[in-house]
Amino acid sequence: MKTILAFREEEYAWVHEAFPCIHPLLLPLCNKPFIEFLIDFAIIADSSSLRLLCDGGFDAVERYCENGSRWGIDLSYGSIHPDDTIHAMLGKNRKFCGEERIMIISGFSFIRYDKRLNYKSLANTMAAGEWATCPGGRITLSGMPGKTPAHWVDAPLSLMPLDGMASYYRASMEALESGADRYVLPGYGDEPGCAFGRNVVISKSVEIRKPVSIGNNVQLLADTVIGPSAIIGSNVIIDRKSSVESSIVFDNTYIGEHLKINGRIASGNRLNDPKSGASIAMEDPHLLSGIKKKGVLRSFPRKFTHAVAALVMIAVLFIPFVILRSLLKLRGQWKSARTDFLSEATGMTMSLGKVELSTASSLTSIAAALSMDRYGWLFRVLTGQLALIGSKPLPAEKNRLEITRSALSYRPGVFSYAEAEEWPSSDGDATGGDAAIVERFHIAHSTPLSDISLIIKAFVNRFQEKSIL
Amino acid sequence: MKFSLDNIDGRLVGIARLEGRLDARNSKPFQKTFLEWLEKTPLLVFDCTLLEFIDTSGLGAIVGCLRKALEKEGDLRLAGLNDKVSMVFEMTQAKRLFSIFANQSDAASSFAGEPNPGTA
Structure with a gap:
């Protein structure tokens, strides 16, 4: 089987506004770029070749994913017109599709799957047509199905639209709470609900409350409280006596001393409230920590x-x-x-x-x-x-x-x-x-x-x- | 910034309407102006409906105002914080220091029934 991933810029335009430094397809969900969740699912569903189609630029994605060899697949790239239907997409990519069964994942949505379940036989044997759908996203199968296996096992699958900061926050938290049992998530940890990247420095008095996901090169200074439900990106410093709960801290962010981050998304010097959509850029160089130029x-x-x-x-x-x-x-x-x-x-x-x-x-x-x-x-x-x-x-x-x-x-x-x-x-x-x-x-x-x-x-x-x- | 005095149940309440930004550039003159307001009454309300941005200097100034009002046995109450300003108060845990109301009239009338400063 082969998979086509198709995106239109208008579906993720909000990401450019909310997180201007990140390509929307590389938007981290639980410290893993969004596109990787789709690649993982395509692999679980037995795809060996993927084609990524987009009507906008995706240089950053190409640089990140390259030819897909790191996942053991062939990954190629192409462009689409914003008005292209699935039929048109298949027609324009005839050579890639060949005679094989094709799974088309279109739209900027989060796939709720379970890596332990058998999507392979489902993807290969289901009748052509829509497999899962949500506003702004769908998974469609095309081509002739194979023979139905003797033991049919259903594997639940659903889509969650990522249409704004609130849904992005929900999807991230859902991925964190579902944990590594359900998704392939980055990091190492001795116990479920705790994933740590490389070079994480944790002071003795730090309190970690599960579930948490912490990226690479992170410093958690004295008396900080991390979690529950905290996603800390890479190259992050959480300064003394601060707490991060039910929040996402993006890469390269410094959280100053004595701060309480609860139910927020902190990205660089920007603090976002996913519920109201409010966003404020902190002008203090240390995100509200008391930095003062020495006299x-x-x-x-x-x-x-x-x-x-x-x-x-x-x-x-x-x-x-x-x-x-x-x-x-x-x-x-x-x-x-x-x-x-x-x-x-x-x-x-x-x-x-x-x-x-x-x-x-x-x-x-x-x-x-x-x-x-x-x-x-x-x-x-x-x-x-x-x-x-x-x-x-x-x-x-x-x-x-x-x-x-x-x-x-x-x-x-x-x-x-x-x-x-x-x-x-x-x-x-x-x-x-x-x-x-x-x-x-x-x-x-x-x-x-x-x-x-x-x-x-x-x-x-x-x-x-x-x-x- | 506009300042007015209101009589709430026999108590003189000063209502200051903060506008635009409160940051390093204007927090010091703001604190000076506050001292003038404080001479008129120690019961004060900051109506923040039109306050668009606040940074740590601004926040420090407001906390300083609260401290001065408390020293005079009065209080400083806040009203109409927008989401952005509210986030800063929450993040720095300054929210715990203040009584915060949805609007200016609620904040002003909250002084009703409280003892007059200096008479308690």
Whole structure:
């Protein structure tokens, strides 16, 4: 059997408005993109080939799903006209369909299925026509059915339209509450109703109330209460004494301290009420946490600590720097160029020498492991232009506007907090990358003392990473 | 912002109508203006029907107003919070601090039958 998944932009136009950064077909339901639920069902119903048809752009979906090999199927893509009927769709995709039985899943709706049931024999033997339907969505079978098996087993199937934030919220909660017994859901867990992704840091005093689904790279800080019915995406930090109940927290979201999120959808700096449809964009960089730019007096201990630590590093690394730099320069493996980076002061730039250690050799590995490429930057700590640890310096041409807006949470450093915490590089994305959120968190909460330990961690992590290379 | 005084069952109740945004840009002048209102009466109602947006600074300002009203043995009650503003109050748990009413007249009449400030 083969499956056609057909979507029209008007069916999911509301997603563009509610969650503008996500392609509607990749909208996460219980930490799993919507399209994957449909692919799972097609596979359960015995499809080996899928074609995704849409009347709008779906580059992001193509990049995510590729050719379907990760699910062990063939996935191809095509376009449709908004007015195409099922008959027209089948006609335009004759070559794909061939002589096989075709299941057409059309519309932006959530399929309620049970992975333990046998949809395979049903899909292959039911008469052609509608299998399940709901306003705005349907599953249709076409082509000749096979022979009815001796033991007919019914497998319930229904559709739930995803026509707005309220139905999206309901479907997510339903998937969470039905759990991994019914759907293929991401995450690991020892007990039913608890699914955790990779690199989830849970403080001792955190209370988890089932059911919950937690994505990758999540930090749950002291005294937080998660659940019941909480879906936490990836790259999320829930700060101290906050609670998340009956709510969805999207990827790359920071929930500040002492907050109560109940019955809401938090997406970046936007908080949505699925019942009323109300949505508010928080203008506080830390989603209502008390972030304040430190005054001169308050920032002095930090600057002093960083300057002292930088002096120590300059002294300790001076001899290795002189030797390695001279040797690598002679071998043509030390290349430096000046690049403009955004400085902490809003809208200002600074010029820094960026060293590239070309051609991996044992000598360049040693130099990289000792962070020799950043030795020159240490002097900028003494002048106060750089912190010893802070945000990854961003090239001046990138995201200047965003940085200007969120200047409170950008403090360029020789080392970055993300390096200390071993978070994947945000590659200069200050607006919501994996690393940027960690950096923002530490800039708001770190103390001079914690900075020292993070500087050591960042240095050691770089040493381990580069010496392996 | 409009401010008016109403006589509810012999008590002078100040009704302030908040409009537009209450954020970092206007929360300080707002607190100053509040002190002027407070001199007239410690029983106050903020009618938030036309308040479209509030951030933490605005919220902090309103909580500060409540504290000042309580210090004068009065109270500050809120009315007509829209969904967006209500979400901020809920999220920060500030909702627990206030008596919140559906509309301004309910909030104002809730002062009826309560002892006059300073006479309890």
